[in-house]
Amino acid sequence: MIRTLFHGCATALVTPMKSGAVDYPALTRLIERQIEGGVAALVPCGTTGEASTLGHEEKRRVIAHTVEKAGGRVPVIAGCGSTSTAMLAILAREAEIDGADGVLCLTPFYNKANNEGVYLHFKTVCDHVSLPVIAYNVPSRTGLSIDIDTYSRLCELKNFAGVKEASGNALYAAGVLSKYRDSFPLYSGTDELTAPLYSLGSSGVISVAANIVPERVVKLCRLCEEGKLSDAAEEQLCLLPLMRALFSEVNPIPVKTALSVMGLCTDEMRLPLCHMNSSTKIKLLYEMKKLNVI
Secondary structure (H helix, E strand, O other), rough: OOOOOOEEEEEEEOOOEEEOOOOOHHHHHHHHHHHHHOOOOOEEEOOOOOHHHHOOOHHHHHHHHHHHHOOOOOOEEEOOOOOHHHHHHHHHHHHHHOOOOOOEEHHHHHHHHOOHHHHHHHHHHHOOOOOEEEEEEHHHOOOOOOOHHHHHHOOOOOOEEEEOOOOOOOOHHHHHHHHHHHOOOEEEOOOHHHHHHHHHOEEEEEEEEOOOHHHHHHHHHHHHHHOOOOHHHHHHHHHHHHHHOOOOHHHHHHHHHHHOOOOOOOOOOOOOOOOOOOHHHHHHHHHHOOOOOO
């Protein structure tokens, strides 16, 4: 039986900041806007949420705040990552205590690992929590990609609940889907590949663009799920320039810049992230204007 936390669009939430601290009123506004926009799930403390520069207690509070404000209307899937598998298991357990509905766990990074180590990494987390566990495959950030054959062992774990596939490699994703689409859900971690991967059997997207245009990404997913692939292709192509602009610099610099222009939060980030280059910002604003976002 496939364990599925959600279908459709989940939003990789930014973590708004003000004067060096997390801006919780702004976070509440962002959460409400996403739920009103129809998203299927919220993912705090991932890459887009600047988890790597949040302190331990800050992460716990951001997750707990998201759970509280979501109020059970949509599942909250907490981002978790560590160079230590033991610490990752602790983070996942704390997310469970703090009310998360699932956890999104990074592959081993910096240390990397062989195939056995990757399997044991996720098995250890699955053994420490009862929550659904989604693997996060993002080799551009971690230097490691999950070997396709390793999924045959991962899907035997009782609470393994899929993968956020953010390699940007459509052939790799197609390889995973060709073998395992009936075993666990695959979620695109690359906005530009949402419709293409849906056509191959994916279950949705964990989206950066949804921070800006939640209704449009929800619509794209709905068209895919309804089998209206021609309409979905048109929507994907319409959104593609914005999606590309949101990755014209390191995520989440552009998306946070966009949200600040929209008046939803500041564009404050923690080093080594800093303000967006003026030339790429002009291009981002141009794409936002084309979609009547600003």
